[in-house]
Amino acid sequence: MFKRHQNFALLILFLALFAFFSFFTRRFFSAPNIEDILSGYSFMAILAVGQAFPIMTRGLDLSIGSNVGLGAMILFDLDKVFHLPGWASIPISVTACALAGCVNGLLVTQLKLQPFVATLATLAAFRGTVYAVSGRQLYPELATQSVKDPWIRSLEGFLDIGHLTGLSRFVRLPSLPFSFLALLVVAVLAHVVLNRTRLGLNLKTVGGNPEAAHLAGVSVRRTQIVAYLACGLCAGIVAVLLVARFTTATEATGTGMELTTIAAAVIGGVTLRGGSGTVAGPILGAFLLGIILIGLTLMGISQFTQQILTGAILLGAVYYDRLTSDRQKSASGGVA
Amino acid sequence: MTAVNAPTLLRATGVSKSYGSLEVLHPIEFSIKAGEVRGLVGSNGAGKSTLIKILTGAHRPSAGDVWLNGRRLQLGNPHLMMDQGIACIYQHSSLVPSLSVLDNIFLGRQPTTRFGFLDRRTQLQAAQKLVAEYRIELDLLEKVESLSTVKQKEVEILKALALRSCLILMDEPTAWLSHSEVRKLHATIDTLRSRNIAVVYVSHVLDEVFDICDSISIMRDGAIVWEGPTTSIDRPRLINIMVGEKLGKASLESLEQKRKPRGTGDIRLSCHALARRNIFSDVSFDLYSGEILCFAGLVGAGRSDVVHAIFGAAQLDDGALQLNGEAHRFRSPKEAILAGIGLVPEDRRRDGLLLAHSVADNLVLAALKKVSRSGFLSQKRRRGLALRQIRNLNILPSNPDRVVSVLSGGNQQKVLIGRWLETAPTVLILDEPTVGIDVGAKAEIYGQLRALRDEGRAVLVISSDLEEVLTIADRIAVMAEGKLVSIHDAGAVSREELIAKIGGD
Amino acid sequence: MIGRLSQLGGVWLGRPGFGLSASLIALVAIFAILSPEFLHIDNLVGVVHRVTTTGIMAVGMTFVIMTGGIDLTVGPVLAISGLVAFFTFEGSASVPLSVLGAIGTGAAIGALNGAAVAYLRLPPIIVTLAMLSIVRGTALIVGGPILHQLPEGAGYEFIGTGFLFGVPVSVWIFLALAMLTAFVQRRSAFGLEVAAVGDNERAAFLSGRPVRLVKTLTYVICGATAALAGLIQSSQVYTASANFGEFGTELDVIAAVVLGGTSLQGGRGSILGTVMGVLFLGVVSSGLNILDVPVDVQLIAKGLIIVGALSARAGTQGQI
Incomplete structure (x- = not known):
């Protein structure tokens, strides 16, 4: 019973922390703050879902933040330099990120590089590309201009569910940011792919037992490439959402996000041994990090401490992962 | 049917x-x-x-x-x-x-x-x-x-x-x-x-x-x-x-004369009721200096688990261990080695060799103290040690700087034995020392084991090859299904009896 | 005769590091032709001078990678040890004390990394990624986001900007450290143990080597060298800041080590190779600077060089 609901413990922890912060800080349990959490961490949750794919195949994508920066800068350029309308520039940017993800996959499968080396190298290479194509640097006058394209701007809105349902007369409900709706779409799609298609099974098979996958005729390489591509796709979606939010892109967009996304995925039960993971887990993991960090901010803890905490939480999560895997090993009772 | x-x-x-x-x-x-x-x-x-x-x-x-x-x-x-x-x-x-x-x-x-x-x-x-x-x-x-x-x-x-x-x-x-x-x-x-x-x-x-x-x-x-x-x-x-029954009766008899059950009579290693949950239990035996004790049995009988537990490389749940009369319980191979035990593991490539390193590096690994002074290696002594064992064990090619992975299985096994000879162990344990080795190298390794015995060392050999057991053992301990079934003097037990014991009858 | 020669050539070509030294010489020649001032002695010393901090860290990192590990914390360790040196110096005005404090800090952080990897058996990449964030956050709490101006005099800046016999002190430190560690790696029991652990951890354990201690010590060394780099950097620019050693520092360091022929699987490698790798990357970026290649293209070029070097090796070894 417990095994089937591996996110159950996580959910309990989530609710407990939520209750804790609601009780100890005044503004935590308020509509504006919940809006803040939702709009601040929805895109992190999307990235965590993306990061889950390579981890599921025993890999890792350290370049995810640089990839977000790349997508954002391409979108900015297409809008400000080439004056492309949003209906064209948005798909182009997302495709570019997916291709960048594909490059990671090719480095890992074709050149047989260790995932972390390959993606550490592309972390630098993608960030370098961001600087190289930055319209803000090529045309300094663009640096202060914002993106005004209606297609892009329309992606930054709020859905006032209080008004929509008529409940606003009784209680102030948080409005749902568009990025949260995007997260829901990504989550549903990813869940279907992971659980209802052969591709999803192949991802888990390749990560869970590559030898068995090979024997069963599953293409290990192709599956790995798809995993990195999916991760890049999520980075592209987030890049668009971030440009819509800030109406601009900087050379630093997305810096340091790899850490949080890996932490969220590992907390969400995507084990580094590969082969298992859900979509709900990384999303819960991302929001768990979100409420901890925002809750602590409300309690007056500095952003630097948050950085320390993120690291500590990641350490705790891998340690927990190690303990459970040790327990499984001793339960199955074999010696080498 | x-x-x-x-x-x-x-x-x-x-x-x-x-x-x-x-x-x-x-x-x-x-x-x-x-x-x-x-x-x-x-x-x-x-x-x-x-x-x-x-x-x-x-x-x-x-x-x-x-x-x-x-x-x-x-x-x-x-x-x-x-x-x-x-x-x-x-x-x-x-x-x-x-x-x-x-x-x-x-x-x-x-x-x-x-x-x-x-x-x-x-x-x-x-x-x-x-x-x-x-x-x-x-x-x-x-x-x-x-x-x-x-x-x-x-x-x-x-x-x-x-x-x-x-x-x-x-x-x-x-x-x-x-x-x-x-x-x-x-x-x-x-x-x-x-x-x-x-x-x-x-x-x-x-x-x-x-x-x-x-x-x-x-x-x-x-x-x-x-x-x-x-x-x-x-x-x-x-x-x-x-x-196998290739070994003729005559050669068996000629070997028997050299057998020295209980060697010099001094107990080197004494084990009493060793046990590890679900793997082995009630393993008691004495190992004397100047004898070769063979652990016979089928694969999976628990013999490797016993010696790894003695050596501090695997968990030991219960039992008492004495080395040279002193009680010990080794928590790591390092402690066991310091006390005078050596172990040549079963899987050469997985557990024994540094495949990317030279013959010399592989030979000195267990005896680094011997070739270094205040932490620094003496090239002269390292080379000297390597050449000594290469000559002693007839390791080919005889170049100490050759990467060990290119050597034949028999020569790789000699390198591992040489590694332990330099620690001068009182007890040397060898786990399936001749698996995948050609006949010539096998004979050389048998000769080496006998030489060690004659120097007064206590040698414990695990082997699944009954012919090998009958060739080199002074005494034979039989294990089956995690239990030590019986111990025999090699001259006083027939092949048929052993086969019955190994099968668990 | 020709056969003999080609045989000799084969021996040379087969030597690890030969490809790298050949490309280094070729590269220097190309830059010298494109821009003759490249060969000027001041420029050459300058090339080495610019890579000293990276080089010092790469020397420490070589030990970690030789055991099959990785250390991503060198950037923030560099920053925090600069701060520790600054505050110790401000408090005590003693250069030896601040040097000791800084290097102690780096070593302590390395010990934490190593313990998590060796004793808790956590994956090095995740441990040091998490520690990267933890150390950076700690540095920012200790020093804040501002630049701390070093007080005048008292010789602290001698470490970073002084000259001995016409060559910068930091270059001397790098060379001395490289020679010392190369000696340790090739001629000490510890050096052999490091390589043995990386080659076959189980075999090293069964031969009585203190595997966990050795692993931990490599991270301690790496942390200490990162701290030394932090000292030099802060004294070079007269300031200490929590933001020094920005993201990408560790990439440069790892790149140099890997270019130098050290295998990421562990077991194979050498300090001398690493030094060559450091010089190679230094020449590349100096040359590109002289040729006025923009920084972003340099960043991409560096990524490509690493990928190229690694995949070339994966091809020849036919493994992971």
């Missing part, structure tokens, strides 16, 4: 495998009928796994053909072999632990609907039909990682059946299974037999082979040396053929 006139299902003719000039599998003839359960037995390195790997497609044979139902098979491709109807249940699971039983049964071949989604209903129905047909009780939606080992074996069998396999190879299927679980597995094999599916059953546990197999093939030194129905052979004769 099978009908005698059942059609021949699989036939392998002239199948052989060589690596360079070394032929590990001599050209063999092998055939099996539909619905036949064939036991395949032999010592480590006899060629069983090579034959199995050719049949699964993991290895491509150097020569020969395999026919299945009169059709010539394309060899050397595991996926293709599965499609052609040969499935294998490996010692190590080929299941994906995080997936359900259902998904594992159809691994890589899950049916999909027109829209590309998984067709759960068709999949479930097909699986339920299989489960009902073969009377296997399984919760199809359970994850494999939460199943017991025997249930996992059944999932692998179902996986094979879902492919409509007509031949299932089982490589040590009962490792880590309890007695009742083995019976369960055998019941399933009975069902397979009644559905005309052939099974090749590879096992070291002879009880099981006699229990379930219709016929038996015995392999030794890369060839099938005996083949026939189970009813026409008994256990002692089987063991006799399996471990």
Whole structure:
């Protein structure tokens, strides 16, 4: 019973922390703050879902933040330099990120590089590309201009569910940011792919037992490439959402996000041994990090401490992962 | 049992495998009928796994053909072999632990609907039909990682059946299974037999082979040396053929004169009631200086686990250990080595050698103190030590700077022995010291072991090769199923008696 | 005769590091032709001078990678040890004390990394990624996001900007450290143990080597060298800041080590190779600077060089 609901413990922890912060800080349990959490961490949750794919195949994508920066800068350029309308520039940017993800996959499968080396190298290479194509640097006058394209701007809105349902007369409900709706779409799609298609099974098979996958005729390489591509796709979606939010892109967009996304995925039960993971887990993991960090901010803890905490939480999560895997090993009772 | 006139299902003719000039599998003839359960037995390195790997497609044979139902098979491709109807249940699971039983049964071949989604209903129905047909009780939606080992074996069998396999190879299927679980597995094999599916059953546990197999093939030194129905052979004769009888009576007698049971009479290592939960229990013995004590038994009898526990490299739950009269309980190999024990592990490449390093580096690894002064290596002493052991053990090529991975198996084994000679251990343990080594190197290693004994060291050798045991042992301890069954003076026990003990009678 | 020669050539070509030294010489030649001032002695010393901090860290990192590990924390360790040196110096005005404090800090962080990897058996990449964030956050709490101006005099800046016999002190430190560690790696029991652990951890354990201690010590060394680099950097620019050693520092360091022929699987490698790798990357970026190649293109070029070097090696070894 417990095994089937591996996110159950996580959910309990989530609710407990939520209750804790609601009780100890005044503004935590308020509509504006919940809006803040939702709009601040929805895109992190999307990235965590993306990061889950390579981890599921025993890999890792350290370049995810640089990839977000790349997508954002391409979108900015297409809008400000080439004056492309949003209906064209948005798909182009997302495709570019997916291709960048594909490059990671090719480095890992074709050149047989260790995932972390390959993606550490592309972390630098993608960030370098961001600087190289930055319209803000090529045309300094663009640096202060914002993106005004209606297609892009329309992606930054709020859905006032209080008004929509008529409940606003009784209680102030948080409005749902568009990025949260995007997260829901990504989550549903990813869940279907992971659980209802052969591709999803192949991802888990390749990560869970590559030898068995090979024997069963599953293409290990192709599956790995798809995993990195999916991760890049999520980075592209987030890049668009971030440009819509800030109406601009900087050379630093997305810096340091790899850490949080890996932490969220590992907390969400995507084990580094590969082969298992859900979509709900990384999303819960991302929001768990979100409420901890925002809750602590409300309690007056500095952003630097948050950085320390993120690291500590990641350490705790891998340690927990190690303990459970040790327990499984001793339960199955074999010696080498 | 099978009908005698059942059609021949699989036939392998002239199948052989060589690596360079070394032929590990001599050209063999092998055939099996539909619905036949064939036991395949032999010592480590006899060629069983090579034959199995050719049949699964993991290895491509150097020569020969395999026919299945009169059709010539394309060899050397595991996926293709599965499609052609040969499935294998490996010692190590080929299941994906995080997936359900259902998904594992159809691994890589899950049916999909027109829209590309998984067709759960068709999949479930097909699986339920299989489960009902073969009377296997399984919760199809359970994850494999939460199943017991025997249930996992059944999932692998179902996986094979879902492919409509007509031949299932089982490589040590009962490792880590309890007695009742083995019976369960055998019941399933009975069902397979009644559905005309052939099974090749590879096992070291002879009880099981006699229990379930219709016929038996015995392999030794890369060839099938005996083949026939189970009813026409008994256990002692089987063991006799399996471990070889090449050694003439005369040479045995000449060796006996040199035997020195209990050596000089001083107890070096004394073990009392050693135990590790679920692995071994009640292991008590004394090891004297100036003798070679051999641990005989079948693979999986727990001998390696015992010596690793003594050496501090594996858990020891219970029991008392004395070295030179002092009580010890080693928490790491480092402590054991300091106290004067050395261990040459069973798997050279996995546990022994630094494959990317030179012969000299491999030789000095356990005796770094000896070649260094305040932490710094003396090149002169390092080289001196290496050359000394190279000369002493006749290691070829004799260049100490040669990378160890290019040496032959026998020379690699000598390097590992040389590593311990430099620590001057009072007790030296060797785990299967001659597996995969040619005859010449074997003789050299035997000579070296005798020399060590004559220097007054206590030598403990684990060997599954009865001929080897009879050749070098002063005393013989027999282990079976995690228990030390008996200890004999080598001159005072017959081969037949030993075979009976090893078989667990 | 020709046969003998080609045999000799084969021996040379087969030597590890030969490809790298050949490309280094070729590269220097190309830059010298494109821009003759490249060969000027001041420029050459300058090339080495610019890579000293990276080089010092790469020397420490070589030990970690030789055991099959990785250390991503060198950037923030560089920053925090600069801060520790600054505050110790402000408090005590003692150069030896601040040097000791800084290097102690680096070693302590390395010990934490090593303990998590060796004793808790956590994956090095995740441990040091998490520690990267933890150390950076700690540095920012200790020093804030501002630049701390070093007080005048007292010789602290001598470490970073002083000259001995016309060559910068930091270059001397790098050379001395490289020679010392190369000696340790090739001629000490510890050096052999490091390589043995990376080659076959189980074999080293069964031969009585203190595997966990050795692993931990490599991280301690790496942390200490990162701290030394932090000292030099802060004294070079007269300031200490929590933001020094920005993301990408560790990439440069790892790149140099890997270019120098040290295998990421562990077991194979050498300090001398690493030094060559450092010089190679230094020449590349100096040359590109002289040729006025923009920084972003340099960043991409560096990524490509690493990928190229690694995949070339994966091809020849036919493994992971």
